Amino acid sequence: MRSYMLWPLATILMLLSLPGICAQSSHRMLGDTCAGCHGTRGHSASPMPIIAGLPEAYLKQTLRDYKSGKRPSTVMGRLARGYDDTEIDALAAFFASQVWISPRQELDPKLVKSGKRIHRDGCGTCHKDGGRYQDDTVPRLAGQWRDYLEILLEEYWLRERRMPHLFMVIAVSELEEEDLKALASFYASQR
């Protein structure tokens, strides 16, 4: 009687394990395809952003925003539309589970210094601990590529880009153009 009852369960389990029924590529399989642009396991060369070790929830949201077009991009929207929600979650989990490494960068100490001032007077409220802090909505900035930070700040600064995160758009709109370079250099210096 007991073994008879177990049969349907065993069948269901077996069916679930068959590819095609719950077909999904492994986290690593999905994540490895991104390396062509984002570097092996998300450790990228400049200026493509380093994504290894960013918060899982942040990565999930960012990919969803690229997919929906809420966040503008050159190529990421076209690529993000290639994944369903489960795959996006898998990609986010894969890169979140990697370890962040801050690369060495040549930086202008003057810019780093003026960037520090802007950070202290404003940005540091959310991007705490020199930009090392991260949570579900705040990505780590410390040790990111300077050139990428500059591109990103420029995106927030330029009207044409229509970036999401209204708070960031407003905050960055109050900065002068040279402040963007300074901030990028400061966060790049914080390893």
Add this chain to the structure above:
Amino acid sequence: MNTLSRRNFLAAFGATAAAGLLGFPAFSRGAYKARVVVIGGGFGGATAAKYLRLADPRIEVILIEKDEKFISCPLSNEVLAGERSLASLSFGYEPLAAFYGVNVVHDEVTRIDANKRVVSTRSGQDFGYDRLIVAPGISFKWDAIEGYDNAASQLLPHAWDAGEQTLLLRRQLEAMPDGGKIYITVPSNPYKCPPGPYERAAQIAHYLTHHGKGRSKIIILDSKDRFTKQTLFEEGWEKHYPGMISWVPGSADGRILRVDAKKRTLNTEFELHKGDVINVIPPQKAGQIAEQAGLTDGKGWCPVNQQTFESSNRENVHVIGDACIAGKMPKSGYSANSQAKVCAAAISALIDGAEPPLPSYINTCYSIIAPDYGISVAAVYRLEKGKIISVEGAGGISPLNASAWERKMEATYARSWFDNITADIFG
């Protein structure tokens, strides 16, 4: 310097993985569970060798490659424009050996015995294998255009293998006076790097425009009636090099039949063209070793199981990159890199007697039309009923009429792509 140190990078894989890699020399030969031989150290082969070692350090990997340095074809059009050196496109194999424990052998494979599972090299060495990956890239169909053979390519360069051929074409462009006529001939699909000829036209135009040769003309004689990113190329050409580049499709007598290398002439069905510089991109097929080993079909390319890249013709032999038929994927460096990872994961599973994993693939091809003006085509691929297909609703080309900022970003990301993918392969 803006580089991620290798020591830091290895640390990122975590203590366990690092110990596995660094502990490599401690394994005796007998400790390996299997041996995989990889033929060809380009975008596909070198990636496969590295990712097999990352997947399972107990797989012995022997990479056989005849050249000491790899020279990338992607971005070699910038060498023609004088914007980049050949050295910046060259990569050695030392890190693959030192940091990933790949046994790199510089030799040329002359024979594959798929029954005995042995490859033989020119220097007389034999390597037995459990599984073989063949990644030879393309070779040229020298018989396809009358008068165009290896000797003719010394006068009319193809420059479709980066290196001496690239420099030869560059020297010819430098020697050409203003007002000269440059021909680029393009074969039918499939061939390596579909947008390459059109990016090349733009890069040559960039050189001409900035070196007092603005009255020169570039004529593309195409066997095809349309090409990848066509609207974007035409927009970019017109914006940066108005009137300089003209494209003749196959249906308007663009297909060349015959060349005379000494007279520098080209024959199409109805016309004779005389050029000051002629770049003949010949029709292509899989690399020679694939043909010799019986891996090719009637058209010269290698049919494979598109999930594992195992040859349809020979067991335990996998073919990746330009040489293989990979469904909807184009023959590009990114495709080869992506296929290599799928293949490595499949082989690692098969060696363990497990099911090969469900694959996922990407391709992105950037083209640089001017130093601050890039465009791209991208796609995500998956397997359906045994064929690689593009995921619907995803991918596609950059928008037309994009802002200068976006075009500049795509040029920046194109170069960053190159740095990242080559670090992923050779770093």
